[in-house]
Amino acid sequence: MTKPTIHALSRRAVLRGTGALILAFSLSGRAFAQTETGASATPLRGLPGSLDATPRLDAWIRIAPDGNATIFTGKAELGQGIRTALLQVAAEELKLPLSRLDLITADTGRTPNEGYTAASHSVQDSGTAIRNAAAQVREILIGEAARRSGVSRADLTARDGVVTGPAGLSLGYGELVSDTLLHVDAAPTSTLTDPRDFTVMDRPVPRVDIPAKVTGGAAYVQDMRLPGMVHGRIVRPPSYGARLVALDAGPVEAMPGVLKVVRDGAFLGVIAEQEWTAIKAMRWLATLARWEETAQLPDEARLPEALMALPTRDTTILDVGQPDAPAFTLDTLFSRPYLAHGSIGPSCAIAYLEGDAMTVWTHTQGVYPLRDALAGLLAMPPEKVRCIHAEGAGCYGQNGADDAGADAAMLARALPGRPVRVQWMREQEHAWEPFGPGMVARVRAALGPDGAISAWQHDVWSQSHMMRPGPPGTLLAARDKAEPFPPAPPVDLPMPEGGGDRNAVPLYVLPNARAVNHFLPEMPLRGSSMRSLGGYLNVFAIESTMDELARRAGQDPVAFRMRHLQDERAKAVITTAAERFDWKDRPKPPAGGGYGFAFARYKNLEAYCAIALEVAIDADTGRLLVTRVAAAVDTGQVVNPDGVRNQIEGGIVQATSWTLFEGVRFDRRRITSVDWAAYPILRFSRVPRAVEVHIIPRPGLPFLGAGEAAQGPMGAALGNAIRDASGQRLATLPLDASRIRHAMMDPPPLR
Amino acid sequence: MITFTVNGTRRTIAAAPDTPLLYVLRGELELNGAKFGCGLGQCGACTVLVDGEPVFSCITPVMLLDERTVRTIEGLGSADAPGPVQAAFIAEQAAQCGYCIAGMVMRAQALLERDGDPDDDAILAALEPSLCRCGTHVRIVRAVKRAARTMAGKPMAGKVEAVR
Numbered sequence: 001m002t003k004p005t006i007h008a009l010s011r012r013a014v015l016r017g018t019g020a021l022i023l024a025f026s027l028s029g030r031a032f033a034q035t036e037t038g039a040s041a042t043p044l045r046g047l048p049g050s051l052d053a054t055p056r057l058d059a060w061i062r063i064a065p066d067g068n069a070t071i072f073t074g075k076a077e078l079g080q081g082i083r084t085a086l087l088q089v090a091a092e093e094l095k096l097p098l099s100r101l102d103l104i105t106a107d108t109g110r111t112p113n114e115g116y117t118a119a120s121h122s123v124q125d126s127g128t129a130i131r132n133a134a135a136q137v138r139e140i141l142i143g144e145a146a147r148r149s150g151v152s153r154a155d156l157t158a159r160d161g162v163v164t165g166p167a168g169l170s171l172g173y174g175e176l177v178s179d180t181l182l183h184v185d186a187a188p189t190s191t192l193t194d195p196r197d198f199t200v201m202d203r204p205v206p207r208v209d210i211p212a213k214v215t216g217g218a219a220y221v222q223d224m225r226l227p228g229m230v231h232g233r234i235v236r237p238p239s240y241g242a243r244l245v246a247l248d249a250g251p252v253e254a255m256p257g258v259l260k261v262v263r264d265g266a267f268l269g270v271i272a273e274q275e276w277t278a279i280k281a282m283r284w285l286a287t288l289a290r291w292e293e294t295a296q297l298p299d300e301a302r303l304p305e306a307l308m309a310l311p312t313r314d315t316t317i318l319d320v321g322q323p324d325a326p327a328f329t330l331d332t333l334f335s336r337p338y339l340a341h342g343s344i345g346p347s348c349a350i351a352y353l354e355g356d357a358m359t360v361w362t363h364t365q366g367v368y369p370l371r372d373a374l375a376g377l378l379a380m381p382p383e384k385v386r387c388i389h390a391e392g393a394g395c396y397g398q399n400g401a402d403d404a405g406a407d408a409a410m411l412a413r414a415l416p417g418r419p420v421r422v423q424w425m426r427e428q429e430h431a432w433e434p435f436g437p438g439m440v441a442r443v444r445a446a447l448g449p450d451g452a453i454s455a456w457q458h459d460v461w462s463q464s465h466m467m468r469p470g471p472p473g474t475l476l477a478a479r480d481k482a483e484p485f486p487p488a489p490p491v492d493l494p495m496p497e498g499g500g501d502r503n504a505v506p507l508y509v510l511p512n513a514r515a516v517n518h519f520l521p522e523m524p525l526r527g528s529s530m531r532s533l534g535g536y537l538n539v540f541a542i543e544s545t546m547d548e549l550a551r552r553a554g555q556d557p558v559a560f561r562m563r564h565l566q567d568e569r570a571k572a573v574i575t576t577a578a579e580r581f582d583w584k585d586r587p588k589p590p591a592g593g594g595y596g597f598a599f600a601r602y603k604n605l606e607a608y609c610a611i612a613l614e615v616a617i618d619a620d621t622g623r624l625l626v627t628r629v630a631a632a633v634d635t636g637q638v639v640n641p642d643g644v645r646n647q648i649e650g651g652i653v654q655a656t657s658w659t660l661f662e663g664v665r666f667d668r669r670r671i672t673s674v675d676w677a678a679y680p681i682l683r684f685s686r687v688p689r690a691v692e693v694h695i696i697p698r699p700g701l702p703f704l705g706a707g708e709a710a711q712g713p714m715g716a717a718l719g720n721a722i723r724d725a726s727g728q729r730l731a732t733l734p735l736d737a738s739r740i741r742h743a744m745m746d747p748p749p750l751r
Numbered sequence: 752m753i754t755f756t757v758n759g760t761r762r763t764i765a766a767a768p769d770t771p772l773l774y775v776l777r778g779e780l781e782l783n784g785a786k787f788g789c790g791l792g793q794c795g796a797c798t799v800l801v802d803g804e805p806v807f808s809c810i811t812p813v814m815l816l817d818e819r820t821v822r823t824i825e826g827l828g829s830a831d832a833p834g835p836v837q838a839a840f841i842a843e844q845a846a847q848c849g850y851c852i853a854g855m856v857m858r859a860q861a862l863l864e865r866d867g868d869p870d871d872d873a874i875l876a877a878l879e880p881s882l883c884r885c886g887t888h889v890r891i892v893r894a895v896k897r898a899a900r901t902m903a904g905k906p907m908a909g910k911v912e913a914v915r
Contacts, residue, residue, distance in 0.1 A: 391848070
């Protein structure tokens with residue numbers, strides 16, 4: 001598990017932990033392209049995974065004299081189980097037992113720079129790097145044993161941390177390793193273990209972090225207690241861009257237990273010895289502040305129209321054949337509201353200014369980009385700012401993590417020598433996190449005389465899904481300061497992964513098709529990355545349209561998809577989900593019942609996922625219950641099958657919540673959905689009653705991330721099941737009880 | 752001064768009487784299990800047991816606890832010697848980020864202490880006040896069923912333990 005590095009507070013310990021390492025290998029540079037992980041879009045050296053940016057083997061793996069290994073990753077545990085998966089990969093290729101491995105995650109003082117832990121790239125980027133590095137380290141150790149013993153390396157075997165050979169030859173990794181042995185660049189190819197010989201990978205190894213999490217261990221940044229630590233809280237403006245016009249902080253400064261009120265322009269914070277005192281001081285300070293509000297938010301009731309009326313930068317991302325049909329069979333406007341990440345634990349960070357060095361413990365997804373942003377914010381050299389990842393609650397994209405890091409750093413700068421812990425309040429997380437953007441997708445499609453799709457057009461409107469640090473202007477504190485940083489420019493993530501247009505290009509083989517990304521440079525509400533980015537709405541739109549076309553053509557929705565696919569792996573997940581659900585022989589549903597099916601390959605590049613499900617709807621209330629789900633997934637080579645299942649199950653349940661319940665609420669000035677009452681999410685009473693996940697084995701194929709594969713198909717399958725039950729096609733998310741009730745009442749059913 | 756029993760030990764608390772129990776547990780008593788989630792009694796991350804019943808510690812002033820008995824997840828077992836509910840959550844791998852899990856475990860503990868053989872509806876109802884955002888619900892329900900079997904002296908062999 002992540003042990004908070006409390007010892008690192010002493011300067012000597014910091015040097016002991018990192019100084020030697022910094023001398024031993026140079027961390028990779030800070031050349032960030034505009035990709036979702038921050039990695040270079042084009043290979044630098046042609047090395048596997050993140051080795052391409054950080055080729056030195058000892059940047060990834062160090063072997064101690066006792067033969068135990070420490071693995072370094074620039075990715076972070078976000079609750080997705082990456083810590084366990086990366087340890088499995090390393091143990092498998094190093095031929096060392098898991099218990100002899102330690103893993104250091106994202107830390108600008110110690111680990112490679114792997115950009116952001118995002119986009120389902122962690123196993124692909126870091127897992128690939130560690131796997132190859134571990135295999136090469138193992139071969140180097142075998143080579144060293146051969147050199148020392150004079151035995152041919154073909155006669156040597158590495159197992160359980162020992163190289164053995166004829167005549168009782170036995171050399172432990174600790175004996176073989178020397179200071180310089182692993183200080184070499186990776187080779188382009190590695191001797192990887194054959195999947196048939198796996199003993200650790202492709203096994204459901206229990207997660208190493210769960211025991212602490214179920215027993216009250218110090219598992220999160222929220223749990224860290226540093227010597228001399230004090231508590232900070234922030235007073236945020238009431239709305240975007242509000243100006244602080246008057247504040248007499250005197251009464252709060254005089255409160256017993258309050259150490260400081262920090263003010264820099266409209267950035268307001270309090271620091272107190274005790275956490276509850278800090279909260280009371282924050283509330284009092286909030287009542288004393290007078291603001292002038294200027295925000296002009298869109299009309300929430302007409303959000304799709306408001307988004308489509310904004311200026312756009314258009315990119316045609318697909319154009320084949322003659323997509324302009326004389327008449328379209330279907331022309332549907334799909335939309336989703338802004339969605340909150342909704343972390344159960346509000347964002348938290350601890351910052352500590354000691355001399356001229358700032359250390360920030362943070363649950364950011366990108367320690368290096370945040371380090372750069374904080375250096376800009378604080379006008380400090382980047383090498384004097386260290387960001388260390390410590391787990392927070394699940395984030396599902398960019399929540400308030402980076403902003404809380406900046407808040408803590410602003411307060412810590414005002415109180416040198418004391419670690420300052422800042423946790424956001426619930427209403428701050430709900431109002432100020434960068435939401436998953438509201439979006440619109442219009443899909444037009446025509447059926448030909450043969451019952452196949454003859455023309456297809458997809459248009460999508462969305463603001464940026466990528467407003468993460470680096471630039472200081474991405475941080476709330478930087479915008480509120482007396483001398484504010486300019487707002488960061490909006491990033492339109494390019495294809496093939498895409499941003500708002502992610503998954504807007506259908507995987508189906510369509511002879512006449514066009515897709516256009518209408519990127520909105522303006523941002524009516526603060527937004528950034530949230531799981532699957534535009535993929536959720538685009539898949540919802542495409543799969544709803546596929547389902548509707550199949551119905552219009554009088555074809556089974558599964559067969560209709562199959563006839564438009566050539567990708568064998570896509571066909572395999574669809575076939576498997578349909579078979580496991582018994583789709584062909586599904587009985588006629590009872591009144592209020594319905595079946596839905598949907599499929600996508602995430603980004604058209606990552607995991608394949610197909611979902612079949614059954615719902616039961618109470619027509620009087622519109623209450624929908626998912627009674628059964630069968631999912632099939634192909635994530636390439638699996639590292640931890642139980643981890644994949646956990647991610648897919650989670651995606652299914654989370655997307656059920658998004659689809660049935662969620663939408664950020666606002667008036668023309670303020671975000672109003674500032675708690676769980678105003679922003680309801682799924683509770684246990686509405687949990688899908690039976691969820692099966694079937695994994696297609698793909699031994700030896702590249703890793704594909706699993707964390708975002710299910711969300712799009714699950715949303716679409718729900719819409720298709722409601723269509724099956726009600727006869728009505730719902731295209732405006734969320735598909736909440738009110739909309740479902742109306743659909744169930746609206747005659748005539750089309751079935 | 753307020754005195755109450757926490758996980759079997761009598762503690763006298765210096766905090767102001769209006770301080771919510773959560774801040775006393777996490778601050779003065781340095782217990783990590785109960786989490787701040789909303790401060791509004793809406794999410795259940797702060798759930799602990801008071802005289803055997805689940806309460807939202809984030810909205811319970813410590814003054815109400817004088818001479819009462821508080822149990823937190825630390826009182827159920829440790830990573831090396833987990834209690835039956837904790838062991839069931841580990842066996843089912845019923846966590847992703849895990850931030851909500853301590854609250855879930857405490858609700859399950861309270862349920863199983865008053866009903867040794869709860870049906871699905873009883874489990875769902877007991878857990879309803881607690882939110883999970885990772886979508887681990889299906890596993891959490893399985894873990895509660897597994898714990899019920901263990902506590903009834905009929906432990907499940909189960910696929911999960913078999914492969915681990």
